[in-house]
Amino acid sequence: MDNTDTPSSARQSLLDATEALIYAGGINATGMDAIVKASGVARKTIYRHFATKDALVAQALRERDARWMRWFSEETCRAEPGPARLLASFDALSSWFATPGFRGCAFINAAGETGDPADPIRIVAREHKASLRAFLLQLAIEAYIADADALAGAWLILIDGAISVALVTGDLQAARRAQAMARCLLPTFFAPTTKELP
Template sequence: MPAPITEEQSRRDRDALLDAAERLFYERGFGAVGMDQVRAACGLPLKRIYRFFPAKEDLVVAMLRRRDARWRGSLAAYVEQAADPHGRVLAVFDWLGRWFEEPGFRGCAWINAFGELGASSGPVLAEVRAHKRAFHDQVGVWTAAAGIPAEPVCLLAEGAMVMAGITGDPAPARQARAAAEALLGARGRPAQAAGAAGPAG
């Protein structure tokens, strides 16, 4: 009789499953990847996978939710290193530029999920909207301190994500940063550079 699976082993298996699912979904697309491919990548039997997540939709939602915590945490850690409110707003775009330059960048995972599944999956749509609201609120803290509204800065950031994902060129981050700098009325003002730690998006 096999030994019972410990809580620690269960946690490791779940993390390995989510790691494999995130890598495959982000690289190849949500619709193109089946559960057999996820099984092969993580090494867990399908029966065990379905104990964690009864449906592929559940796996997608969990993967997006975990990625959100890491993605926004990395953004915050980078931006908060800037020394002043204007520098923190501009650091958002510096962080995006670093992310866009990472090997394997395939655009925004939540925009990708919305494009593929938003019309057919209520839970995925809800998760995408929750991430975008959280990002807006996160940026809103920095823009409020700088005395500007969050909406135009978020629109610049979202547009940069879309264009970088489509073109494969990190230039939209620089272009959006310049627009944000104009919005801040700080074109001639040197911005404080954020720290060296890059994104983990």
């Protein structure tokens, strides 16, 4: 029996439980029985909302993308616009790495569990990275970076590298190390006449 009051609340409980379970233990290790138990939503109700487990997981990841990007943007944009804001992206990561529930990037983790590039879950992971890169590009443009597109690509690699190192090795300083590399790299993206650096 569902312990939720309306179809919309049942759906949200289902998505919240699915996201938490797959982030903590992985997609393949999370069975439908665990999702039913954690969400309190009956199996037949689940399949009224989502035709397959993959569809459920993909939607849970989309919701995580929206929430994570909102958080990352808000944390990063606490700094003044310009190079300082670009570097603040690593301060946001550093605070995230120190949280007890940190399990790396949910989207890298999910992509690693899917073999087919056309898999709906892999597509959501790719969309997340595109959203993150677009945000970084916006920051680079606001900072008057000459080659903003190249900087956004480099920043994405540094961010994902820091996340992966923090997860695999437990190095909570990975974001600080990536930030130091980014600081050294930053002048190479400015126009030759630009004098002002952080």
